[in-house]
Structures are given as structure tokens and as C-alpha cells.
Amino acid sequence: MRAADALMESLKAEGVEDIFGIPGGANLPTYDALVDADLRHVQVMHEQAGGHAAEGYAHASGKVGVAFGTSGPGATNLVTAIADAMMDSVPTVFITGQVRTELIGTDGFQEADIVGVTLPIVKHSLLCTEAAHIPQYIHEAFHIASTGRPGPVLVDVPTDLSKEEIEYQPPTGPVELPGYRPNLEGNSKQIRIAAKAIANARRPVIYSGGGVINANASEELREFATADKFPLTSTLMGLGAFPADHEQWLGMLGMHGTRTANYTMDEADLIIAVGARFDDRITGKLSEFAPNAKFIHIDVDPAEISKNVPAHIPIVGDAKLVLPKLTREYQSLQTDSSRLDGWWSRIKAWQGEYPLGYEPGSDGEIKPQFMVEMMHKVTGGDAIITSDVGQHQMWAAQYYGFKEPRRWINSGGLGTMGFGLPSAIGAKVACPDEEVVCLAGDGSLIMNVQELATAVNQNVPVKIFLQNNGFMGMVRQWQELFWSERYSGVENGPSPDWVKLAEAFGAKGMRCEESGDLEEMMQATLAHDGPALLDVRTSPRENCYPMIPAGNAARDMVG
Amino acid sequence: MVRLEDLQVSRTLSGRKHVLSILVENRPGVLARVSGLFSRRGFNIDTLAVGPTEDPAISRITLTLDGAVHPIDQVTKQLHKLINVLKIRDMEPDDSVAREMALFKVSAAVENRAEIVQFAEIFRAKIVDVSRRALIVEVTGSHDKIEAFESMLRPHGLLEMVRTGEVALARGGD
Numbered sequence: 001m002r003a004a005d006a007l008m009e010s011l012k013a014e015g016v017e018d019i020f021g022i023p024g025g026a027n028l029p030t031y032d033a034l035v036d037a038d039l040r041h042v043q044v045m046h047e048q049a050g051g052h053a054a055e056g057y058a059h060a061s062g063k064v065g066v067a068f069g070t071s072g073p074g075a076t077n078l079v080t081a082i083a084d085a086m087m088d089s090v091p092t093v094f095i096t097g098q099v100r101t102e103l104i105g106t107d108g109f110q111e112a113d114i115v116g117v118t119l120p121i122v123k124h125s126l127l128c129t130e131a132a133h134i135p136q137y138i139h140e141a142f143h144i145a146s147t148g149r150p151g152p153v154l155v156d157v158p159t160d161l162s163k164e165e166i167e168y169q170p171p172t173g174p175v176e177l178p179g180y181r182p183n184l185e186g187n188s189k190q191i192r193i194a195a196k197a198i199a200n201a202r203r204p205v206i207y208s209g210g211g212v213i214n215a216n217a218s219e220e221l222r223e224f225a226t227a228d229k230f231p232l233t234s235t236l237m238g239l240g241a242f243p244a245d246h247e248q249w250l251g252m253l254g255m256h257g258t259r260t261a262n263y264t265m266d267e268a269d270l271i272i273a274v275g276a277r278f279d280d281r282i283t284g285k286l287s288e289f290a291p292n293a294k295f296i297h298i299d300v301d302p303a304e305i306s307k308n309v310p311a312h313i314p315i316v317g318d319a320k321l322v323l324p325k326l327t328r329e330y331q332s333l334q335t336d337s338s339r340l341d342g343w344w345s346r347i348k349a350w351q352g353e354y355p356l357g358y359e360p361g362s363d364g365e366i367k368p369q370f371m372v373e374m375m376h377k378v379t380g381g382d383a384i385i386t387s388d389v390g391q392h393q394m395w396a397a398q399y400y401g402f403k404e405p406r407r408w409i410n411s412g413g414l415g416t417m418g419f420g421l422p423s424a425i426g427a428k429v430a431c432p433d434e435e436v437v438c439l440a441g442d443g444s445l446i447m448n449v450q451e452l453a454t455a456v457n458q459n460v461p462v463k464i465f466l467q468n469n470g471f472m473g474m475v476r477q478w479q480e481l482f483w484s485e486r487y488s489g490v491e492n493g494p495s496p497d498w499v500k501l502a503e504a505f506g507a508k509g510m511r512c513e514e515s516g517d518l519e520e521m522m523q524a525t526l527a528h529d530g531p532a533l534l535d536v537r538t539s540p541r542e543n544c545y546p547m548i549p550a551g552n553a554a555r556d557m558v559g
Numbered sequence: 560m561v562r563l564e565d566l567q568v569s570r571t572l573s574g575r576k577h578v579l580s581i582l583v584e585n586r587p588g589v590l591a592r593v594s595g596l597f598s599r600r601g602f603n604i605d606t607l608a609v610g611p612t613e614d615p616a617i618s619r620i621t622l623t624l625d626g627a628v629h630p631i632d633q634v635t636k637q638l639h640k641l642i643n644v645l646k647i648r649d650m651e652p653d654d655s656v657a658r659e660m661a662l663f664k665v666s667a668a669v670e671n672r673a674e675i676v677q678f679a680e681i682f683r684a685k686i687v688d689v690s691r692r693a694l695i696v697e698v699t700g701s702h703d704k705i706e707a708f709e710s711m712l713r714p715h716g717l718l719e720m721v722r723t724g725e726v727a728l729a730r731g732g733d
Contacts, residue, residue: 119592120599124642127588144642179584179645196561269563294566303636310568 024070027097051081056423072110087413123151148182186317195329210237211275388444418447606724666716
């Protein structure tokens with residue numbers, strides 16, 4: 001069989017059903033093979049968006065997302081999505097065409113050394129040098145992308161090899177990679193020590209991250225957290241792993257986290273970090289981060305442990321396997337739950353004193369926080385929400401109240417503006433029966449606005465709630481607070497006309513300028529049978545608070 | 560019971576020079592992955608030597624770096640994440656043998672030639688090229704020995720030099 005057809009068979013053998021991508025000269029054999037393959041190809045308008053769609057697909061479904069690009073510019077357009085998937089540990093496989101083998105290294109037409117370009121931003125990459133290797137490489141790529149700490153794997157396939165005839169044998173059995181053996185179980189002695197330390201802590205807090213969601217360990221997290229009344233906070237990437245309406249939930253922590261969560265971390269004597277990597281947006285000033293705390297760090301990636309914050313009790317393992325063991329160990333100790341009473345009264349005092357809140361808008365003004373609360377109301381709080389990057393992203397994190405995992409899809413680590421719409425398309429392809437809403441900012445949405453065409457052409461009925469304040473809002477906020485209000489490069493202005501733009505692409509477009517109309521117009525947007533955009537004019541100068549100014553300590557929160 | 564105040568974290572900076580012996584799959588691009596990881600993470604390589612092992616499918620990278628600047632456990636953990644890296648060993652000075660080779664081209668006029676030859680004998684170095692104005696001297700040994708030899712030759716006019724970077728093997732039969 002032709003290697004390109006074997007490639008399709010290999011993808012199907014890995015359980016792939018949907019692919020995002022764009023054809024070009026160097027991956028024409030692949031696209032020819034797609035004609036006969038029983039796979040859905042979602043033709044996107046820009047490879048970057050195809051990559052983000054694959055990420056959204058992976059986030060929503062837990063499966064590996066797949067994106068195709070041709071050689072050269074097609075491949076380099078994927079780079080932002082690859083870097084994004086790396087930072088957020090998204091299981092993804094990127095398959096790029098490459099120029100013919102004999103042209104490699106000659107600066108051939110549409111040649112780029114994409115393996116070289118992406119070396120620092122992939123979990124692994126493979127350049128096919130023999131057609132017969134392709135099925136095995138695909139098998140390895142999916143294994144590496146989806147196991148251990150997930151991440152992006154790039155497979156670069158020269159076009160001449162895809163046309164060769166090979167013997168196709170579906171690769172069976174486990175992948176044997178001598179240099180790759182993720183440790184999943186967790187060291188039982190360390191787990192025992194951790195349980196004892198928790199039993200001795202008087203001011204413990206659980207700090208959970210995106211790794212819990214990647215490990216599908218939300219249930220296990222809930223059981224551990226409720227083994228005693230442990231307060232729990234989570235990162236941006238970890239939202240939804242623990243229900244936001246639970247009494248032990250403190251809200252998100254970090255730069256735009258709640259004061260309660262940040263003060264709890266600040267005064268904790270023991271921090272139990274699960275699948276979280278102590279990012280600078282969490283720690284603020286590292287030397288003043290949680291100064292009184294000892295750290296238990298549970299992570300499947302050993303390199304994360306003690307990378308930023310030295311761990312007193314490291315546990316390398318998969319949260320889904322480690323947490324139940326930790327829960328059992330803890331329960332086997334006869335602990336006195338009342339030791340946490342004092343801690344909780346301190347936490348409750350913060351919650352009473354510093355609730356999340358905002359000034360209501362006057363004269364029909366639409367406050368962005370109100371808009372997120374309204375989104376919660378009209379979607380029943382259980383839509384899949386994707387977001388771009390900026391103020392609206394933080395407001396969604398603060399005010400939507402995620403109750404389930406894989407309902408909150410955004411670019412946390414790389415902070416990629418333009419992520420929201422394509423990732424919504426990917427999520428909707430993965431979960432066609434779910435309501436998928438992209439909360440966008442006007443600065444971000446325009447960065448991949450061409451994907452409105454994808455949504456229309458490919459019949460992917462995503463809804464876009466555009467928080468339109470005419471600014472690069474978060475940058476404006478920083479210039480206002482930290483750069484003496486010297487505004488530079490942040491005014492987006494009134495253009496484009498978003499309603500007409502949506503209509504130009506064949507989507508439904510509507511505009512809302514009065515807070516009293518918002519609920520009805522959101523309902524109408526959701527009810528529309530097809531992609532729809534609601535341009536919501538929100539307060540242009542609203543700032544996102546509370547906030548830890550970059551490089552400061554949690555105690556120095558403002559707003 | 561584990562008392563929280565008894566939990567300690569060991570410091571990660573060792574303060575000494577480390578020789579890391581890294582076994583990798585012998586595949587195109589592996590060295591680029593390893594060296595790229597160092598530059599990406601801000602780890603500075605002092606020396607780097609790469610060559611085959613007894614198994615043609617496996618190459619050995621020996622690299623040295625300053626443990627006073629870089630947390631070695633973080634370096635090795637990041638290296639372990641590379642799929643093509645099979646094994647990493649931090650060579651303890653007492654349990655391993657490390658050698659480096661150097662070639663020195665030194666200016667050698669009639670009046671100082673004998674002295675250079677004498678130095679070479681003391682350091683068990685070899686004169687491998689002789690011309691009217693210069694000698695090339697080959698020396699093998701520990702990092703410190705080569706440093707010492709270099710400092711002896713330098714006053715005579717060191718025209719060019721090249722060093723391989725250290726290679727190392729663990730002692731014993733394991």
C-alpha cells in the first residue's frame with residue numbers, strides 16, 4: 001500500500017476520527033489518501049488555527065488532537081500552536097509535509113527545517129527517512145504525546161516517501177522506547193510520609209493544576225480533598241477539576257486569583273501541589289512565596305519537582321494513581337479533624353472580608369464581569385467555554401464557576417491571543433452535543449478571525465461572545481497601573497464592524513449595547529442554528545482585580 | 560509521625576564541577592536536542608565530547624558543567640525528558656576516570672626549544688610536529704594537568720591550541 005494510505009490506516013489504528021489542517025505541495029499525497037480514508041478532515045483557514053483546533057479537541061475530549069500542515073510556511077504556521085501545546089501539556093500530534101528527500105538541505109521551494117525549528121518546543125519529533133518507518137513513527141508519536149506528561153509530537157514526512165509503496169502492518173503491542181519510561185505509580189514510602197505530614201499540618205492547602213485534568217483525576221482529587229476538610233485552590237489550567245460551588249473551594253490563586261486563595265497559600269504550613277508547576281503567575285516573587293510552608297509536590301514530570309520551588313516531599317507519579325493511595329494512607333491515620341477549625345475560621349474571615357466583586361454598571365453599561373455571570377446563567381454553567389487571552393480570560397476564570405473538568409479551554413502557559421475561536425471549533429468537533437462558547441476579546445479575536453469561515457464552511461456551530469471594549473484590555477491595564485498611563489499600541493478603535501464581519505463570513509452577527517438586553521441576546525445567539533457572534537460593548541476602562549503586580553508577593557495584592 | 564519542621568530540602572547547587580556521561584541513541588539530531596536543551600534552559604556547557612560506544616546504536620556524550628552555577632539535578636532531570644537519552648551518570652571524581660587531550664602549538668626558537676621538550680617529558684606529552692619556528696605538543700590527562708601544562712607553555716608563546724573536552728568512564732566492572 002502507498003505510505004500515505006498507510007499513514008491514514010495508522011491514524012485510524014490510534015483511534016483518530018478528526019483531523020484539522022490545510023493541504024499544500026508537500027503533503028499532497030497525504031491529502032490524496034484522505035479522499036479514501038474514513039476520517040473527518042476539518043479544513044481550517046490558517047495552520048495556526050488548525051493547531052489550536054487540535055488543542056481544543058484534545059482539551060475537550062482527552063484524546064490526542066491531530067493537525068496537518070504542508071512543508072515550509074505551512075509547518076512554520078503551526079509553530080505557535082506547537083509551543084502552546086507544549087506549555088499547557090496538550091496531547092497533540094502535528095504531521096507536516098516535507099520537501100522531497102533529495103531536496104532536503106538545498107533550500108528547496110517551501111523548505112523549512114521544521115524539526116530544527118521546533119526542537120525547543122516539542123515533547124518529541126520524528127523526521128521520517130524511510131517510507132516503511134511511517135506506521136511505526138505514528139504509533140510512537142501517539143504514545144509519546146498521550147502518556148506521562150502529555151505534549152506535542154511532530155512527525156515530518158517527506159513527500160516522496162508518502163508516495164512509496166510499503167508493506168503495511170499495523171504496529172501492535174506496546175511501544176518500546178528505552179529512553180522513555182514515565183513513572184506513574186508514585187513511591188509508596190513517599191506517599192506514606194506525605195500522608196503523615198498532612199496529618200500533622202494545621203494549615204494545609206491543596207494547590208491543584210492542569211495536570212489533574214490531564215490525568216482525568218478530578219474524582220480522585222475530590223475524594224482526597226474531602227478525606228478531611230482541606231481547603232483547595234487551583235491554577236487557571238486546573239479550573240473545573242474541583243467544583244467551584246464546593247464549600248472547600250477558595251477560588252483560583254495567582255496573579256488574578258482571589259485574595260482568600262492567595263492569603264491561604266501565604267499563611268499555609270503545608271502546600272500539597274498536584275499537577276501544578278509553580279509558574280511565576282502563581283508564585284509572584286519567588287523568595288516571598290508561601291514563606292511558612294513545606295511543600296508536597298505530586299507531578300508525573302520529575303523535572304517539575306523542585307524546578308521553581310524546592311519540594312520537601314516529592315512524589316513522581318500520575319495524579320490518578322497517586323491521589324487514591326494518598327487518600328487511603330491519610331484515612332488510615334487517626335487524625336483529629338478539629339485541628340483544621342482554626343485554619344478555617346481564618347479562611348472564612350478572608351472570604352467574608354474579600355469576596356470577588358465589582359461595581360455594578362450604571363445606565364445600562366455592561367460590566368465585563370456581569371457579562372461572564374450572564375454567560376453562566378444562559379448556559380446553565382455547564383457549557384464548554386474557550387477563551388482568548390487577556391482581561392476577559394481572567395474574568396471568565398473568576399466569575400464563570402466551572403464545576404466539571406474539560407469545560408474550560410484556554411491558553412494558560414503561552415498566553416496565545418487568537419486561541420479562543422479555533423480551539424472552540426476543535427472542542428465542538430470533539431463534543432458536537434455540547435454547547436461550545438468562545439469568550440473572546442476584540443484584540444484577540446481578530447488574530448484568527450478567518451476561522452469564522454471554518455465554522456461556517458465546516459458546519460461547526462460555535463458561539464462567540466465578544467467582550468468588545470476597543471482595547472487590548474490587559475495591556476492597557478498594565479500601562480495604566482505600571483507605566484504611568486502612557487498608553488501605547490493598545491487602542492483597537494471601533495473597526496471592524498463585527499456584526500458585518502460575522503455576516504460576511506456567513507455567520508449570524510448581533511450587537512448588544514445595553515445590559516438589560518444582554519440575557520435575551522445571549523439566548524438568541526445560543527439558539528441560532530449555526531455559528532453566531534454577539535458583539536457585546538463592555539465598559540472600556542474596567543480593570544481586572546484583584547491583582548498581584550508581576551514580581552510581587554501575594555500579600556501585596558491590589559484592587 | 561512526620562513533623563513538618565523536620566522536613567528538609569537539600570540544596571541543589573553542589574559547588575563542584577560535574578562530568579556528566581550521557582548515553583544517547585545514535586540518531587541524527589540527538590546532539591542538537593541535547594545541546595539545544597542546555598541553551599534553552601540557560602545551562603552553560605563547559606566542555607562537550609561525543610563519540611561512539613561499544614554498541615553502534617548508542618553514542619556517549621560527555622559534558623562538563625559548573626555545579627556552582629547550575630542545579631545538577633534539574634539539569635539531569637531535564638535531560639532525562641529527551642526521548643533519545645538512555646542513561647545519565649554524574650561521574651563522581653573518586654569513582655571515575657576522566658581524561659582530556661590537547662594539542663598545543665608553541666613558538667619554539669633555538670634558545671627555548673630544549674626547555675619545551677623538557678616540559679613535555681615532565682608532563683609525559685609528545686612532540687608530534689616540529690618545524691623551524693614551532694612545535695606541536697600532544698598531551699593527555701586530567702583537566703588540571705592540562706591546565707598546568709598550558710600555563711607552563713604559555714610564556715613561550717602559545718600560537719594555537721585545541722582541547723577535546725573531557726571523556727570519562729566509571730571505574731570498576733559494572
